[in-house]
Amino acid sequence: MYVHSTSAFICSPAQDNGSLKEDLKKYTDYFFRRVNRFILLSLTGVHRCVHQRKIDQSTAIYLATENGNLGDTENVLHQLYKENSFPKPFNFINTMSNTAAFYVAQSLKTLGRNITVSSKNASFERGLELARVDFMQSHVTEALVGGVDEAVFSREHFITKYEERYHGVRLVDGSSWLYLTARKEGAIGEITDIKTFHTSDDAIHWAKSLPPADPLVLSFGILATAEDKDTWKRECPHDGELEYIDSYGFYDTMASFAVGMFFQNFTKSSFIHVNRNIQGKYIILACKRY
């Protein structure tokens, strides 16, 4: 899967939807009337990614999210149980988490595959795996794969989800996308591998077995421990580290942001992103920037 463009968008949860809409208008003429924040984030990230590009109608959309559309679900529960009323149809429809991927497709006029996928602590990587299998079977030749999530709202929630690894991380909204095609021509890089390992040792062993390549940049997901990082840095010869969580904040599908940042800030380099999920598996995403 060859990477042709990327976006890496984050914003403060406090930023109002009006300013996000104004920002989005710089990238698309698409008329978006009654979109909620999750949909707005999805559109913002994807249109930054494909701005001024001609996207094939068959382009597939893979929207990875850990939490989906919480806002409208909350609204409908409130309407039902606090206002004792029927859900408003617009809110009810938007509780279906795939409405964001629908509006992405509609705004880009694409008719290809359209998937919303989640996997605890590895949603973006699993989305890429779905794209990969479609590319392999030639069902898809162009794809947009994105990680979109609103910030989790409380420190307590964060600690519950991530088992007390809060460390004062700033929580942000984010939407970061990759535009992938089967064509090497014109590409800025490629996704070279997505692999899951049951131990860090197995993952490092795999990484060390890779043929010598361009300068290697390492990067780590939210659940990688200090010990993990030390071991990787010690065992896996590398030329740099892309640290993004302390610098930019965190949202649940933040691995997509890391990949976007790599492609936007490095050239002639290889990239290994080490993610760890709550079950202790290591999900490795490897890319190459031409």
Next chain:
Amino acid sequence: MEKAYIRGSALVCSLGDDIGTIIKRIKNKECAAAELPISVASLSYTRPYYLIPGKDEERRTDLKRYFYNLLFGTVSRAIEDSGLTADETAHSALFFGSTSIDIPIFEMTYKKQAMSGSKMLSNESPGYGKIASMVAEKFDVRGPCYTFTTACTSSANCLLYAASMIQTGHIERAIVIGYDLFNELGFYGFESMKLIEPNGYKPFDKNRIGIIMGEGCGVVVLDRKPKHGRSFRLLGGSNACDTFNVTTHNIRGDDIAHVIRDAVRNSGLSSSDIDAVKAHATGSPVNDITEYNGMKAAFGDALPPFTGLKPYIGHTVGACGTIELIIVVESAERGFFPATPGFGEIDEEINARPITEHLSMNKGNYMLNFFGFGGNCTSLVISNRE
């Protein structure tokens, strides 16, 4: 390319949890919808819903426990039916498809806590992937977990991608779960859109008004290797997005026709090879027209016999992919393709004629169609021909 065999399955729905009994009741054209109260906004009337029978006390007093017991129990029975060893289970991937995910549990909490104005869901949601990770932990499934949330095509898309990953050698096998439990958000949401049929399910019928929802859990084990005596394979399928409207597809059915043609092609067949079609057949006035137009465009004058299964078990939304696949497979293994109960009067506007008597057949290439909100269209082809 590897093949994706349907190695085993388990199902719980309004017709029960024993597959032999469920298929026997389908053969007898039994439909078992209950009447549930609509009690918001000072209104008091009922609408039908296909509820899973039994364990009412557990459901009422400890919904979270009921939710996971039902899920784990069905997964356990599917593993047993497939004859998976502990090692094979460990080396499986897990696919989970649902529209409502864990909303039923949150509704109960929301009601109990009376947290007016607070962001309870946003503050406490463990994320869509939580249920799949709990199943993986419970059954020691060590492969990757994928949760699909594509509305009514959720578990159908799980089946599509599980089969693709087996075919391409990425995984050896997959435990594919479709699960949607009753929730007021969906029940009242569809009623707010005036989409619930009050007088008996009748897809494609002239007097159809809408859907009747149902709940259920269907678990399918797909594997590179077949279980002895079972020959059904998932040949392939397709998915596409009709961007006409977030709730309805283009009435011409162009994109539905496209996804049907693509599914046939991806399965290595031609349209004339399809012996029967399980339509999505929601019973909504517009959707049935759209689907029938799509089928006519794809098959032309050679439209195979088609049916709708929702009158038996309700529209189980995101779970209908695995649930309806299990019903087609298990019915075929007992020698028939189920008819469409409730259909009585032809709608002259479309002239669609689903089968009203069971077809006697046990070998065939079967197409299964699923369409949903968000323009999602999924078509699968299964076969037990050599």
